[in-house]
Amino acid sequence: MQNVLVTGGAGFIGSNFVRYLLGVEPDIRIINLDALTYSGSLENLKELPRSDRHIFVKGDICDPGLVAKLLQEYEIDTVVHFAAETHVDRSILDPGQFIQTNIVGTTTLLETVRRYWMNEPGMENAIKRFHHISTDEVFGSLAPDEPAWTEESPYDPHSPYAASKAASDHLVRAYGHTYGLPYTLTNCTNNYGPYQYPEKLIPLVILNALEGKPLPVYGDGRQIRDWLHVEDHCEAIYLVLKHGLAGGSYHIGGANQLTNIEIIEAICEILDERLPSSPHKPHRQLIQFVTDRPGHDRRYALDFHKIERDLDWKPRHTIRNGLRDTVDWYLAHPDWVAGILKKKEYQEWLGKNYTR
Ligand code: NAD
Ligand code: TYD
Numbered sequence: 001m002q003n004v005l006v007t008g009g010a011g012f013i014g015s016n017f018v019r020y021l022l023g024v025e026p027d028i029r030i031i032n033l034d035a036l037t038y039s040g041s042l043e044n045l046k047e048l049p050r051s052d053r054h055i056f057v058k059g060d061i062c063d064p065g066l067v068a069k070l071l072q073e074y075e076i077d078t079v080v081h082f083a084a085e086t087h088v089d090r091s092i093l094d095p096g097q098f099i100q101t102n103i104v105g106t107t108t109l110l111e112t113v114r115r116y117w118m119n120e121p122g123m124e125n126a127i128k129r130f131h132h133i134s135t136d137e138v139f140g141s142l143a144p145d146e147p148a149w150t151e152e153s154p155y156d157p158h159s160p161y162a163a164s165k166a167a168s169d170h171l172v173r174a175y176g177h178t179y180g181l182p183y184t185l186t187n188c189t190n191n192y193g194p195y196q197y198p199e200k201l202i203p204l205v206i207l208n209a210l211e212g213k214p215l216p217v218y219g220d221g222r223q224i225r226d227w228l229h230v231e232d233h234c235e236a237i238y239l240v241l242k243h244g245l246a247g248g249s250y251h252i253g254g255a256n257q258l259t260n261i262e263i264i265e266a267i268c269e270i271l272d273e274r275l276p277s278s279p280h281k282p283h284r285q286l287i288q289f290v291t292d293r294p295g296h297d298r299r300y301a302l303d304f305h306k307i308e309r310d311l312d313w314k315p316r317h318t319i320r321n322g323l324r325d326t327v328d329w330y331l332a333h334p335d336w337v338a339g340i341l342k343k344k345e346y347q348e349w350l351g352k353n354y355t356r
Contacts, residue, residue, distance in 0.1 A: 001129070001241060003029045005076045007061050007109065008083030010034035012196040013133070013230055015044035017080065020234035022050045029053050031074050033067070034083065035060045038345045039197040043336055061105040064112050071116040078241065079113055079130045081106065084165070087199050088137070089353050091161035092294055102164035103171070106132070110175045118179070130183040131241055132172045136226070136251075137162035138187065141297035144224065148301035151187075151249045158295050182246040186237060189253045189302055192322065193230035194329040198340060199349060201260065202227075202323070205267050206330045207337060212280040215268075216354055219292030221261035224299040228254030229317035239311045250311070251302040256319035261287075266319070270327045290354065 004021070008014040009032035018030055026049070034040045036058055048054055055074075059066045061083050070076065083105060085091065085098045113130055117123050139149040140156030155170075157163040175181040192202045205215050236252040244250060258266075268283035280286060307313045317325075330337060340346050 001025070001028065001078045003031070003074050003076050004078040004080060005031045005033060005070060005074070007033050007079070007081045008040065010036055010040035010042060010044055010056070011082060011086075012039070012044070012193075013191055013233060014082035015195050016193065016230045017082065017234045017237060018045065018054060019048055020231065021238065022048055022053060024238060026050050026053070029074065030055065031070055031076065032056045033059055033061065033070060037085075038343075038349075039086065039199070041339075043339055044195045061109050062100065064108050067109060067112040068116060071112065072120070076116075077126055077128050079109070080133070080237065080241070081109060081131065082133050084133075084168075085161070088159045088161045089199070089293060090349075091159055091164070093352065095160035095164075098160050098164040102161075103167045106168035107171055110171060110181065114175060114179050114181055117181075128182050129241060129246065130172070130175075130181055131237065132169065132183060132185045133237070134169050134185055134187045135162070135165050136187055136189050136253075136300040136302050137297065138166040138169060139300070142299040142301055144299060146299075148253070148303040149251070150303045151251055151306055158297055176247050184240050184244045184246060185249045186240055187249065187251050187302060188233055188236075189226035189228045189300060191228050191230045191233055193326055194333075195336075196230075198337075198346070199353075201263065202267065202326065203330065205264050206271070206327055207341070209268065209271050209280065209283045209286055210330075210337075212286065214288040215264055215283075215286045216288055216290045217261060217264060218290060219296055221264070221289065222259045223296060224257050224259055224301070225263075226253050226301050227256040227258065227263070227319050227322070228252060228315060229322040232315040232317055235316075236307060236311075236313050239313050240307070243311050250307045251304040252307060252313075253302040253304040254315050254317070254319070256315075256322075257299075257301055258319060263319075263323075266323055267327060270324055274327060274331060
């Protein structure tokens with residue numbers, strides 16, 4: 001792993017991964033291809049360790065000419081593919097972009113990488129890896145007492161987002177099976193931590209609470225997610241890149257299954273503690289039950305024994321400490337927060353989604 005193409009590296013998980021990888025592999029070269037859509041920002045890439053080893057390229061994974069040029073120019077041996085449309089609620093309101101980025105974009109990337117790795121003189125014998133980041137949502141929805149999904153569980157996606165990610169996973173595996181593309185694939189649970197765009201539950205609740213705005217709980221708030229700290233996720237991806245078997249899939253979970261209402265109440269308690277003189281205290285008074293998300297999945301959970309056993313990984317963060325650190329990060333980065341709050345796109349999104 002010398003010249004790594006990271007796609008979507010200006011987004012939440014991608015930017016955390018770029019920072020992580022430059023920390024553990026200071027001599028690596030990272031080419032970060034990101035279209036800077038609403039959720040990507042160069043603000044997420046400030047103060048990188050070894051920033052001289054990081055090259056940012058603004059561009060689209062759906063552009064085969066650009067991808068081919070980057071592969072050649074930088075002699076890419078490893079691709080880590082994060083770029084995607086990622087928010088379920090947006091996929092419900094406007095699925096088209098999810099088909100374009102997640103399915104057409106992933107296919108463009110796969111096809112361009114295949115041609116380069118298989119046709120370029122000198123690349124046939126190089127050690128190469130295409131790593132695809134996927135989600136637990138491709139498996140559907142679990143009842144509260146059902147066992148967590150394993151790597152062998154069948155796909156049953158429910159939302160347009162989940163269906164587009166499932167399609168991209170199938171394409172990655174098809175390229176492995178048909179052309180021998182050396183891929184690995186990870187499915188992970190809900191991530192949280194620094195630099196997450198505040199359309200997702202945890203940062204949305206933190207920022208709304210700071211402004212004294214309602215904390216919207218979809219439906220009865222008893223849906224369950226397993227929460228994975230983004231740093232634990234980055235470490236797991238790194239181990240899969242270093243030691244995972246080509247053609248293999250690995251589940252990555254946080255071992256923190258909580259209902260949405262439990263998460264929101266925990267954030268409120270932390271804010272009460274951190275901001276004792278806030279006029280919005282107790283913050284739980286801001287909780288407001290709103291119309292449910294259409295087709296809302298009840299529970300996601302992954303069985304991640306395989307990565308524990310084969311790669312000796314397990315999550316380090318408990319949800320208590322991880323949430324506290326996350327709230328503290330948002331409190332300590334008012335400029336980052338203000339930059340998003342003042343964006344027209346963000347305010348328009350809130351208006352559109354929460355009046356629905
Ligand atoms: P994000 O929305 O924060 O970031 C996505 C990034 O991709 C942005 O920087 C955006 O500009 C970029 N992008 C979008 N379309 C692009 C295109 N056509 N070309 C180039 N760049 C493009 O998302 P995230 O939460 O960091 O998610 C990253 C990956 O992890 C996604 O593949 C997502 O499906 C997966 N994932 C996320 C979670 C989670 O909880 N956040 C859970 C499971 C899986
Ligand atoms: P989200 O962060 O959008 O992730 P995902 O849908 O990929 O799991 O949502 C997490 C959970 O929180 C999900 O069950 C939907 C719920 N939710 C709310 O109750 N209110 C909100 O405003 C949002 C954004 C999510």
